[in-house]
Amino acid sequence: MAADLDPWSDPVELTRALCDLPSVSGDERAIADAVEGALAPLAHLEVLRDGDAVVARTRLGRERRVVIAGHLDTVPLTDPPNLPTELRDGPDGPELWGRGTVDMKGGVGVMLALAARLDAPRWDVTWVFYDHEEVASALNGLGRLVAQHPDWVQGDFAVLGEPTAGGIEGGCNGTLRVDVRVPGVTAHSARSWMGDNAIHRASEVLARLDRYEPRSVEVDGLTYREGLNAVGIRGGHATNVIPDECVVTVNYRFAPHQDPAAAEAHVREVFAGFDVVVTDAAPGARPGLDDPLAAAFVEAVLARTGGEVAPKFGWTDVARFSALGVPAVNFGPGDPLLAHKDDERCPTAQITTCFDALHFWLAS
Amino acid sequence: MAADLDPWSDPVELTRALCDLPSVSGDERAIADAVEGALAPLAHLEVLRDGDAVVARTRLGRERRVVIAGHLDTVPLTDPPNLPTELRDGPDGPELWGRGTVDMKGGVGVMLALAARLDAPRWDVTWVFYDHEEVASALNGLGRLVAQHPDWVQGDFAVLGEPTAGGIEGGCNGTLRVDVRVPGVTAHSARSWMGDNAIHRASEVLARLDRYEPRSVEVDGLTYREGLNAVGIRGGHATNVIPDECVVTVNYRFAPHQDPAAAEAHVREVFAGFDVVVTDAAPGARPGLDDPLAAAFVEAVLARTGGEVAPKFGWTDVARFSALGVPAVNFGPGDPLLAHKDDERCPTAQITTCFDALHFWLAS
Numbered sequence: 001m002a003a004d005l006d007p008w009s010d011p012v013e014l015t016r017a018l019c020d021l022p023s024v025s026g027d028e029r030a031i032a033d034a035v036e037g038a039l040a041p042l043a044h045l046e047v048l049r050d051g052d053a054v055v056a057r058t059r060l061g062r063e064r065r066v067v068i069a070g071h072l073d074t075v076p077l078t079d080p081p082n083l084p085t086e087l088r089d090g091p092d093g094p095e096l097w098g099r100g101t102v103d104m105k106g107g108v109g110v111m112l113a114l115a116a117r118l119d120a121p122r123w124d125v126t127w128v129f130y131d132h133e134e135v136a137s138a139l140n141g142l143g144r145l146v147a148q149h150p151d152w153v154q155g156d157f158a159v160l161g162e163p164t165a166g167g168i169e170g171g172c173n174g175t176l177r178v179d180v181r182v183p184g185v186t187a188h189s190a191r192s193w194m195g196d197n198a199i200h201r202a203s204e205v206l207a208r209l210d211r212y213e214p215r216s217v218e219v220d221g222l223t224y225r226e227g228l229n230a231v232g233i234r235g236g237h238a239t240n241v242i243p244d245e246c247v248v249t250v251n252y253r254f255a256p257h258q259d260p261a262a263a264e265a266h267v268r269e270v271f272a273g274f275d276v277v278v279t280d281a282a283p284g285a286r287p288g289l290d291d292p293l294a295a296a297f298v299e300a301v302l303a304r305t306g307g308e309v310a311p312k313f314g315w316t317d318v319a320r321f322s323a324l325g326v327p328a329v330n331f332g333p334g335d336p337l338l339a340h341k342d343d344e345r346c347p348t349a350q351i352t353t354c355f356d357a358l359h360f361w362l363a364s
Numbered sequence: 365m366a367a368d369l370d371p372w373s374d375p376v377e378l379t380r381a382l383c384d385l386p387s388v389s390g391d392e393r394a395i396a397d398a399v400e401g402a403l404a405p406l407a408h409l410e411v412l413r414d415g416d417a418v419v420a421r422t423r424l425g426r427e428r429r430v431v432i433a434g435h436l437d438t439v440p441l442t443d444p445p446n447l448p449t450e451l452r453d454g455p456d457g458p459e460l461w462g463r464g465t466v467d468m469k470g471g472v473g474v475m476l477a478l479a480a481r482l483d484a485p486r487w488d489v490t491w492v493f494y495d496h497e498e499v500a501s502a503l504n505g506l507g508r509l510v511a512q513h514p515d516w517v518q519g520d521f522a523v524l525g526e527p528t529a530g531g532i533e534g535g536c537n538g539t540l541r542v543d544v545r546v547p548g549v550t551a552h553s554a555r556s557w558m559g560d561n562a563i564h565r566a567s568e569v570l571a572r573l574d575r576y577e578p579r580s581v582e583v584d585g586l587t588y589r590e591g592l593n594a595v596g597i598r599g600g601h602a603t604n605v606i607p608d609e610c611v612v613t614v615n616y617r618f619a620p621h622q623d624p625a626a627a628e629a630h631v632r633e634v635f636a637g638f639d640v641v642v643t644d645a646a647p648g649a650r651p652g653l654d655d656p657l658a659a660a661f662v663e664a665v666l667a668r669t670g671g672e673v674a675p676k677f678g679w680t681d682v683a684r685f686s687a688l689g690v691p692a693v694n695f696g697p698g699d700p701l702l703a704h705k706d707d708e709r710c711p712t713a714q715i716t717t718c719f720d721a722l723h724f725w726l727a728s
């Protein structure tokens with residue numbers, strides 16, 4: 001039977017209750033049941049379910065619809081487990097410690113609290129809670145909804161509750177992964193002159209990476225910082241054999257001014273003369289802040305939070321909305337640098353501030 | 365019950381029968397039983413057994429004793445298996461194809477045929493058949509005999525029947541293996557500027573390897589060619605993480621003018637500024653051809669085979685004899701470049717020539 005979640009409780013308490021329902025990717029059944037159970041009794045919401053994704057939406061006939069989305073899964077717990085959550089004093093007030101407090105049950109707690117309270121929001125709202133965000137892209141629950149139930153996630157503007165430390169981060173960089181394969185000729189290492197050492201030849205690949213100066217690119221008024229990095233290298237079969245192949249896995253994080261094809265062309269240019277095989281590609285998302293609905297969101301939120309809009313460097317599911325033609329931003333509690341870390345923790349004030357800002361935007 | 369081996373049969377037939385008794389390292393019981401069974405009935409030999417090693421020796425009270433040694437194990441078969449052996453026409457006469465024909469059941473066949481026939485050799489002879497040569501040095505059967513039964517393998521001169529294509533190869537290079545560890549600072553690859561990429565920093569290690577000019581060193585009249593090679597490289601944990609370590613595994617094959625400590629000092633000099641960890645070291649062996657017994661061997665064998673003495677580049681178990689103070693050379697049928705290969709094969713003429721040369725040396 002489903003655990004009880006009270007959507008009327010304080011968003012910090014809700015966050016805590018959500019974290020204390022562990023939901024490592026692939027094991028989201030219990031938390032999805034709990035979220036569905038909390039929303040189903042609310043008369044102003046239509047609740048839909050697909051696998052371990054839960055969608056709840058108002059049907060007020062408003063002119064425009066906003067989508068607010070967050071994932072239910074987390075990366076694995078630490079060993080020993082960093083759950084149940086603990087409330088500790090931090091330098092700027094109380095902090096909630098434990099897996100998911102940053103990525104991203106703070107955002108989910110805010111969403112759940114607002115979904116209950118906003119029975120007559122300014123625009124129709126679709127709340128999307130989904131599974132499998134922290135694992136291979138092919139498993140992603142939001143991707144599954146986009147493919148199988150596009151009408152469930154359609155809207156005019158989307159907010160993804162990923163951690164931004166309560167700031168607004170627009171769009172996201174794209175990501176491309178390639179293998180740069182360097183061939184050689186095998187030989188026994190006692191007679192190495194009979195072979196051609198692929199690892200030695202990969203020296204040039206690493207030298208180009210080491211010399212590479214990553215670019216910063218302005219897109220729609222935000223400056224996106226790029227990166228080109230080896231994230232893996234492998235070569236060699238046995239300790240007495242000259243290796244006949246060395247493979248350098250390279251990750252290019254590219255600004256959203258270019259699409260994956262252009263990013264691939266750039267990487268091929270950098271590694272000219274070497275065999276480059278693309279193994280993964282995901283487009284970025286332009287910030288899209290010229291849309292009036294986005295502008296209204298920014299104005300309302302900044303009125304409560306201060307600060308200014310920043311670019312998002314990490315790839316997030318905003319790109320999935322972008323692919324549907326829905327402008328999207330990231331906005332949620334928690335320092336993204338603490339996501340997935342052993343000392344994952346979130347100041348409770350950020351949860352409250354995000355709740356207040358979204359409430360102000362949607363209720364006014 | 366043990367397979368039958370007839371030590372009186374022709375050395376080519378014996379080689380074939382030995383190959384057709386598969387004996388991948390760790391699985392030498394059947395072949396050791398067969399070798400022991402073939403030698404035990406011979407009145408002129410004392411036969412000893414330790415694990416899957418078999419030692420047979422004459423006790424004629426000769427002034428000097430020679431040791432002739434070979435390993436019984438092979439590397440794994442191909443898939444599909446390259447056994448039973450096949451006799452095929454080659455460019456220079458018949459060839460025996462299949463696992464072990466080169467490394468080194470040709471040598472073992474020659475030894476077994478001679479052990480039966482030489483009941484009154486010129487010097488006392490110890491025949492050593494041992495296990496576990498193709499795997500970790502700690503398992504090596506000859507090493508075990510040296511440690512546990514040094515009197516079984518003691519002598520004044522040793523011949524190791526490893527493949528040399530019927531030439532005499534003196535001594536051997538030493539081998540040193542090190543890990544060169546390059547540290548970095550981890551970060552998410554979307555914010556790579558917060559980290560320090562260990563793989564990029566390993567560029568300098570590979571550049572030094574690529575620039576390195578291996579030396580050739582003359583020792584006791586033979587010229588040993590060295591080699592310094594990356595045999596492995598690894599780095600990176602996940603495709604979205606800046607790696608905090610890159611490890612380059614380097615194998616240094618060094619001429620026998622220096623010991624492992626001197627070889628280590630050289631490698632540390634090459635990689636100055638980097639963390640170098642020694643993971644394996646084995647001394648080389650000087651050719652030792654100034655010993656009169658060795659000189660007599662060379663004279664007798666070259667009288668039958670022609671050619672001249674060459675250095676051995678690969679590390680072999682001659683170094684184990686060298687460590688006991690016993691000069692040792694490599695001499696056996698089969699092209700060492702075909703050892704461990706899918707197309708492993710040996711001209712039968714080489715088996716016959718090695719048999720004749722050793723017989724001429726020991727019987728005359």
